[in-house]
Amino acid sequence: KNEVEQSPQNLTAQEGEFITINCSYSVGISALHWLQQHPGGGIVSLFMLSSGKKKHGRLIATINIQEKHSSLHITASHPRDSAVYICAVRSGGGGADGLTFGKGTHLIIQP
Amino acid sequence: DVKVTQSSRYLVKRTGEKVFLECVQDMDHENMFWYRQDPGLGLRLIYFSYDVKMKEKGDIPEGYSVSREKKERFSLILESASTNQTSMYLCASSRTYGYTFGSGTRLTVV
Numbered sequence: 001k002n003e004v005e006q007s008p009q010n011l012t013a014q015e016g017e018f019i020t021i022n023c024s025y026s027v028g029i030s031a032l033h034w035l036q037q038h039p040g041g042g043i044v045s046l047f048m049l050s051s052g053k054k055k056h057g058r059l060i061a062t063i064n065i066q067e068k069h070s071s072l073h074i075t076a077s078h079p080r081d082s083a084v085y086i087c088a089v090r091s092g093g094g095g096a097d098g099l100t101f102g103k104g105t106h107l108i109i110q111p
Numbered sequence: 112d113v114k115v116t117q118s119s120r121y122l123v124k125r126t127g128e129k130v131f132l133e134c135v136q137d138m139d140h141e142n143m144f145w146y147r148q149d150p151g152l153g154l155r156l157i158y159f160s161y162d163v164k165m166k167e168k169g170d171i172p173e174g175y176s177v178s179r180e181k182k183e184r185f186s187l188i189l190e191s192a193s194t195n196q197t198s199m200y201l202c203a204s205s206r207t208y209g210y211t212f213g214s215g216t217r218l219t220v221v
Contacts, residue, residue: 042214098144098156
Protein backbone atom coordinates (compact mmCIF):
# COMPACT_ATOMS: atom_id res chain seq x y z
CA LYS A 1 0.00 0.00 0.00
CA ASN A 2 1.27 3.43 -0.88
CA GLU A 3 2.23 5.78 1.91
CA VAL A 4 1.68 9.45 1.14
CA GLU A 5 3.40 12.10 3.24
CA GLN A 6 2.71 15.81 2.97
CA SER A 7 4.66 18.70 4.43
CA PRO A 8 4.13 21.02 6.08
CA GLN A 9 0.96 20.02 7.95
CA ASN A 10 0.15 23.66 8.70
CA LEU A 11 1.36 26.80 6.98
CA THR A 12 0.55 30.43 7.73
CA ALA A 13 1.90 33.07 5.36
CA GLN A 14 1.37 36.68 4.42
CA GLU A 15 -0.49 37.76 1.33
CA GLY A 16 1.81 37.86 -1.68
CA GLU A 17 4.23 35.19 -0.48
CA PHE A 18 5.30 32.26 -2.63
CA ILE A 19 3.96 29.02 -1.18
CA THR A 20 5.31 25.49 -1.60
CA ILE A 21 3.60 22.32 -0.39
CA ASN A 22 5.38 19.00 -0.74
CA CYS A 23 4.17 15.44 -1.25
CA SER A 24 6.18 12.21 -1.16
CA TYR A 25 4.95 8.71 -1.82
CA SER A 26 6.49 5.30 -1.31
CA VAL A 27 5.45 3.20 -4.31
CA GLY A 28 5.36 3.92 -8.04
CA ILE A 29 2.14 5.52 -9.22
CA SER A 30 0.05 5.95 -12.34
CA ALA A 31 -1.21 9.42 -11.41
CA LEU A 32 -0.99 12.05 -8.67
CA HIS A 33 -3.71 14.53 -7.83
CA TRP A 34 -3.61 17.82 -6.02
CA LEU A 35 -6.94 18.66 -4.39
CA GLN A 36 -8.27 21.73 -2.62
CA GLN A 37 -10.84 21.75 0.15
CA HIS A 38 -12.27 24.96 1.59
CA PRO A 39 -13.68 24.91 5.16
CA GLY A 40 -16.98 23.04 5.20
CA GLY A 41 -16.75 22.51 1.48
CA GLY A 42 -16.33 19.71 -0.95
CA ILE A 43 -13.13 18.80 -2.71
CA VAL A 44 -12.02 20.36 -5.96
CA SER A 45 -9.45 18.70 -8.17
CA LEU A 46 -6.69 21.20 -9.04
CA PHE A 47 -4.28 19.04 -11.02
CA MET A 48 -3.73 15.52 -12.16
CA LEU A 49 -0.11 14.69 -13.01
CA SER A 50 1.74 11.68 -14.28
CA SER A 51 4.93 13.52 -15.28
CA GLY A 52 6.48 16.95 -15.61
CA LYS A 53 4.75 20.15 -14.70
CA LYS A 54 1.33 21.80 -15.02
CA LYS A 55 0.28 25.41 -14.52
CA HIS A 56 -3.13 26.93 -13.96
CA GLY A 57 -3.26 30.62 -13.14
CA ARG A 58 -1.14 31.18 -10.01
CA LEU A 59 -0.88 27.46 -9.27
CA ILE A 60 1.96 25.26 -10.46
CA ALA A 61 2.32 21.52 -9.83
CA THR A 62 5.44 19.50 -10.52
CA ILE A 63 6.25 15.84 -10.17
CA ASN A 64 9.53 13.91 -10.13
CA ILE A 65 8.72 10.27 -10.80
CA GLN A 66 12.24 9.02 -10.02
CA GLU A 67 12.28 10.73 -6.62
CA LYS A 68 8.59 9.94 -5.92
CA HIS A 69 7.94 13.55 -5.05
CA SER A 70 5.57 16.29 -6.09
CA SER A 71 5.23 19.95 -5.18
CA LEU A 72 2.38 22.42 -5.39
CA HIS A 73 3.36 26.08 -5.67
CA ILE A 74 1.17 29.14 -5.27
CA THR A 75 2.55 32.41 -6.56
CA ALA A 76 1.36 35.82 -5.26
CA SER A 77 -0.74 34.12 -2.57
CA HIS A 78 -4.06 35.63 -1.58
CA PRO A 79 -6.38 35.11 1.43
CA ARG A 80 -8.84 33.27 -0.83
CA ASP A 81 -6.13 30.59 -1.28
CA SER A 82 -6.67 29.64 2.37
CA ALA A 83 -7.78 26.02 2.31
CA VAL A 84 -6.61 22.48 2.93
CA TYR A 85 -4.49 21.12 0.08
CA ILE A 86 -4.44 17.37 -0.31
CA CYS A 87 -2.12 15.17 -2.33
CA ALA A 88 -3.55 11.86 -3.55
CA VAL A 89 -2.01 9.07 -5.58
CA ARG A 90 -3.28 6.15 -7.59
CA SER A 91 -0.99 3.16 -7.86
CA GLY A 92 -2.89 0.97 -10.28
CA GLY A 93 -4.32 1.53 -13.73
CA GLY A 94 -7.84 1.62 -15.07
CA GLY A 95 -9.44 3.90 -12.53
CA ALA A 96 -11.29 1.30 -10.49
CA ASP A 97 -9.00 1.48 -7.48
CA GLY A 98 -9.44 4.32 -5.08
CA LEU A 99 -6.90 7.01 -4.31
CA THR A 100 -4.52 7.04 -1.36
CA PHE A 101 -4.52 10.43 0.30
CA GLY A 102 -2.06 12.46 2.28
CA LYS A 103 -3.37 14.02 5.47
CA GLY A 104 -3.46 17.47 3.92
CA THR A 105 -1.74 20.82 4.41
CA HIS A 106 -3.79 23.49 6.14
CA LEU A 107 -2.84 26.81 4.52
CA ILE A 108 -3.79 30.20 5.93
CA ILE A 109 -2.93 33.36 4.00
CA GLN A 110 -3.18 36.47 6.13
CA PRO A 111 -3.93 39.85 4.54
CA ASP B 112 -20.51 21.38 -16.15
CA VAL B 113 -20.00 17.84 -14.92
CA LYS B 114 -21.24 17.06 -11.46
CA VAL B 115 -21.25 14.64 -8.60
CA THR B 116 -24.21 15.46 -6.40
CA GLN B 117 -24.65 14.27 -2.83
CA SER B 118 -28.21 14.47 -1.63
CA SER B 119 -27.62 16.06 1.77
CA ARG B 120 -25.04 18.55 2.95
CA TYR B 121 -25.74 18.05 6.66
CA LEU B 122 -27.48 15.16 8.35
CA VAL B 123 -28.21 14.36 11.99
CA LYS B 124 -29.32 10.82 12.86
CA ARG B 125 -29.89 8.84 16.03
CA THR B 126 -27.85 5.83 17.13
CA GLY B 127 -29.30 2.65 15.68
CA GLU B 128 -31.05 4.31 12.74
CA LYS B 129 -30.55 3.03 9.20
CA VAL B 130 -28.99 5.84 7.17
CA PHE B 131 -28.83 6.24 3.39
CA LEU B 132 -26.34 8.60 1.75
CA GLU B 133 -27.02 9.13 -1.94
CA CYS B 134 -24.61 10.12 -4.69
CA VAL B 135 -25.48 10.82 -8.32
CA GLN B 136 -23.09 11.62 -11.19
CA ASP B 137 -23.98 12.87 -14.65
CA MET B 138 -20.75 11.98 -16.45
CA ASP B 139 -21.47 8.35 -17.38
CA HIS B 140 -18.47 7.29 -15.25
CA GLU B 141 -17.99 3.59 -14.60
CA ASN B 142 -16.24 3.98 -11.25
CA MET B 143 -17.73 5.45 -8.11
CA PHE B 144 -16.30 5.72 -4.60
CA TRP B 145 -17.31 6.49 -1.04
CA TYR B 146 -14.73 8.01 1.31
CA ARG B 147 -14.92 9.27 4.85
CA GLN B 148 -12.79 12.12 6.12
CA ASP B 149 -11.76 12.51 9.76
CA PRO B 150 -9.38 14.98 11.40
CA GLY B 151 -5.87 13.59 11.63
CA LEU B 152 -6.75 10.54 9.51
CA GLY B 153 -7.42 12.14 6.14
CA LEU B 154 -9.67 10.49 3.59
CA ARG B 155 -10.17 6.75 3.71
CA LEU B 156 -11.89 4.54 1.15
CA ILE B 157 -15.03 2.76 2.38
CA TYR B 158 -16.32 1.06 -0.78
CA PHE B 159 -16.04 1.46 -4.50
CA SER B 160 -17.91 0.20 -7.53
CA TYR B 161 -16.60 -0.31 -11.06
CA ASP B 162 -19.91 -1.22 -12.67
CA VAL B 163 -23.61 -1.54 -12.02
CA LYS B 164 -24.31 -4.07 -9.25
CA MET B 165 -20.56 -4.52 -8.67
CA LYS B 166 -18.91 -3.44 -5.43
CA GLU B 167 -15.57 -3.84 -3.72
CA LYS B 168 -14.54 -3.20 -0.14
CA GLY B 169 -12.13 -0.42 0.53
CA ASP B 170 -9.97 0.08 3.59
CA ILE B 171 -12.73 0.56 6.18
CA PRO B 172 -15.94 -1.21 5.08
CA GLU B 173 -17.07 -2.38 8.53
CA GLY B 174 -20.50 -1.05 9.47
CA TYR B 175 -21.29 0.04 5.92
CA SER B 176 -22.84 -1.41 2.81
CA VAL B 177 -23.43 0.01 -0.67
CA SER B 178 -25.85 -0.28 -3.54
CA ARG B 179 -25.41 0.47 -7.22
CA GLU B 180 -28.54 -0.40 -9.15
CA LYS B 181 -28.00 2.24 -11.84
CA LYS B 182 -24.77 3.53 -13.34
CA GLU B 183 -25.31 7.09 -12.20
CA ARG B 184 -26.23 6.38 -8.59
CA PHE B 185 -24.12 4.96 -5.75
CA SER B 186 -25.65 4.72 -2.29
CA LEU B 187 -23.85 4.28 1.03
CA ILE B 188 -25.86 2.57 3.76
CA LEU B 189 -25.20 2.62 7.47
CA GLU B 190 -27.18 -0.39 8.66
CA SER B 191 -27.27 0.73 12.31
CA ALA B 192 -25.67 4.13 12.80
CA SER B 193 -23.21 4.53 15.65
CA THR B 194 -21.53 7.60 17.10
CA ASN B 195 -18.15 6.56 15.68
CA GLN B 196 -19.64 6.98 12.21
CA THR B 197 -19.95 10.71 12.76
CA SER B 198 -17.82 12.05 9.93
CA MET B 199 -17.66 13.86 6.60
CA TYR B 200 -18.59 11.51 3.75
CA LEU B 201 -17.39 12.20 0.24
CA CYS B 202 -18.48 10.56 -2.98
CA ALA B 203 -16.33 10.57 -6.12
CA SER B 204 -16.53 9.19 -9.62
CA SER B 205 -13.95 8.49 -12.32
CA ARG B 206 -13.60 6.94 -15.74
CA THR B 207 -9.88 6.41 -16.17
CA TYR B 208 -7.61 8.85 -14.35
CA GLY B 209 -9.67 11.94 -13.67
CA TYR B 210 -11.67 12.14 -10.46
CA THR B 211 -14.64 14.36 -9.64
CA PHE B 212 -15.74 14.79 -6.03
CA GLY B 213 -19.07 15.69 -4.53
CA SER B 214 -19.50 18.46 -1.97
CA GLY B 215 -19.65 16.06 0.95
CA THR B 216 -22.23 15.10 3.56
CA ARG B 217 -21.44 15.93 7.16
CA LEU B 218 -23.16 13.23 9.20
CA THR B 219 -23.61 13.52 12.94
CA VAL B 220 -24.86 10.49 14.87
CA VAL B 221 -26.26 11.33 18.30
